Amino acid sequence: MSETTQEQAGENARRSTGKNAGKNNEAGTAGKETSVLGDRARELDAADELAGLRKLFALGDGENGGVAAESRAGSAGVYLDGNSLGALPAHVPARMAEVLTREWGELRIRSWEESGWWTAPERIGDRIAPLVGAAPGQLVVGDSTSVNVFKALVGAVRLAGPGRDEIVVDATTFPTDGYIAESAARLTGTRLVPVEPGAVADAVGPRTAAALVNHVDYRDGRLHDLPGITAAVHAAGALAVWDLCHSAGALPVGLDEHGVDLAIGCTYKYLNGGPGSPAYLYVAERHQDRFDSPLPGWNSHADPFGMTTGYRAASGAARGRVGTPDILSMLALESALDVWDGVSVAAVRAKSLALTDFFLECVAAYVPEGRVVSMTPAEHRERGSQVALSCPEAPAVMERLIARGVVGDLRRPDVLRFGFTPLYVGFADTERAARVLAEVVREVPAGGGA
Ligand SMILES: Cc1ncc(COP(=O)(O)O)c(C=O)c1O
Numbered sequence: 001m002s003e004t005t006q007e008q009a010g011e012n013a014r015r016s017t018g019k020n021a022g023k024n025n026e027a028g029t030a031g032k033e034t035s036v037l038g039d040r041a042r043e044l045d046a047a048d049e050l051a052g053l054r055k056l057f058a059l060g061d062g063e064n065g066g067v068a069a070e071s072r073a074g075s076a077g078v079y080l081d082g083n084s085l086g087a088l089p090a091h092v093p094a095r096m097a098e099v100l101t102r103e104w105g106e107l108r109i110r111s112w113e114e115s116g117w118w119t120a121p122e123r124i125g126d127r128i129a130p131l132v133g134a135a136p137g138q139l140v141v142g143d144s145t146s147v148n149v150f151k152a153l154v155g156a157v158r159l160a161g162p163g164r165d166e167i168v169v170d171a172t173t174f175p176t177d178g179y180i181a182e183s184a185a186r187l188t189g190t191r192l193v194p195v196e197p198g199a200v201a202d203a204v205g206p207r208t209a210a211a212l213v214n215h216v217d218y219r220d221g222r223l224h225d226l227p228g229i230t231a232a233v234h235a236a237g238a239l240a241v242w243d244l245c246h247s248a249g250a251l252p253v254g255l256d257e258h259g260v261d262l263a264i265g266c267t268y269k270y271l272n273g274g275p276g277s278p279a280y281l282y283v284a285e286r287h288q289d290r291f292d293s294p295l296p297g298w299n300s301h302a303d304p305f306g307m308t309t310g311y312r313a314a315s316g317a318a319r320g321r322v323g324t325p326d327i328l329s330m331l332a333l334e335s336a337l338d339v340w341d342g343v344s345v346a347a348v349r350a351k352s353l354a355l356t357d358f359f360l361e362c363v364a365a366y367v368p369e370g371r372v373v374s375m376t377p378a379e380h381r382e383r384g385s386q387v388a389l390s391c392p393e394a395p396a397v398m399e400r401l402i403a404r405g406v407v408g409d410l411r412r413p414d415v416l417r418f419g420f421t422p423l424y425v426g427f428a429d430t431e432r433a434a435r436v437l438a439e440v441v442r443e444v445p446a447g448g449g450a
């Protein structure tokens, strides 16, 4: 995509996204708008430098067959839920067949060494590292995000040392982080201080051990100021722990550049690792020697096969390991990461913003006025890679959208959430999703249920 077309998309969207995202429209104007925006979508797709990546995914487009073929059989099949579960890269099944038949089926126990199973957590951590702006040796893959939140937060309190007895937590966080933070606070004898991300800088002080914040909010898609909040947390002498679930693979993170202390994130959203694929833990190199994991399993022992009774922590990222890695999920993730070869996160970010701008513009043009309100920040610097629309009839609307092949998700009670994955979502998909949304909204009466 050229810079001019991106700027054009952004400018048009800025003009059209006010508080009321849907400000059109009598049925009569829709035809003209549709053809203009449809033409623009085709132009934007033609100029899109990432467009060729879509064929790497099993989205039912034809040659790859795949899971969504039946949903594309109708007029519209658009997958806008990659911020919950990323699509399957088409080459992964063949790689998994090899893992099952050759590595497990034939080599069996030898694969821990010969197939590189034992070192997979650090090796795959190094594959993810450039996507989140980290030098090698600081990420380890394994366990769920929830478990890694626990390791990171308790580890951060221990790193902060005595005299610091408060954990500041993002009050708007995805629930699991809040639940785990509450337990971590009880276990470490600290007090939990929940605040909005924008208030973290004012909430931290001499008693703060650590602050846990989401980079992008899972509901409204707001992008929080990682550099600014991290600097404020550091100025208070505390550690900054970031949850990257909704930003990794969608926008630049800059962990090393901004001096983040610890971070965690899942791999099944924009990294397309598959359902329940293992999460990652980042411990900045400067903290690794003192990182004291609250889950010191044998996999993080300096000499795991020594099988000694006393624990001695491994050095480096391996210190974040716990028990036997979930190899099948891990190797599916490793294979899925191949789609990133040669792809720049900056290009992904540029396309993501152009897609969300264009979606907001199409929604404003097509959806009858007052039926949906955008919760997604208009400012690019505050926007992740999703659009959230509040709509009182959201349950009925999302059910009908999915039935017509436009797959977003519902966050109860009234949020329609659409995730834009630049590796496989295009501008024609985006225009079509807004068009189908407008049709569905017209069918569901205001105040109407499912
Ligand atoms: C911000 C955030 N943190 C954590 C999680 C999930 O944690 P887990 O991978 O343990 O289910 C999610 C989504 O599921 C999320 O959106």
Ligand SMILES: Nc1c(O)cccc1C(=O)C[C@H](N)C(=O)O
Residues within 6 Å of the ligand: 083, 084, 085, 174, 218, 219, 245, 276
């Ligand atoms: N992790 C999920 C799962 O195992 C099942 C269904 C949804 C999810 C999610 O990822 C939810 C997601 N974090 C969200 O932003 O809403």
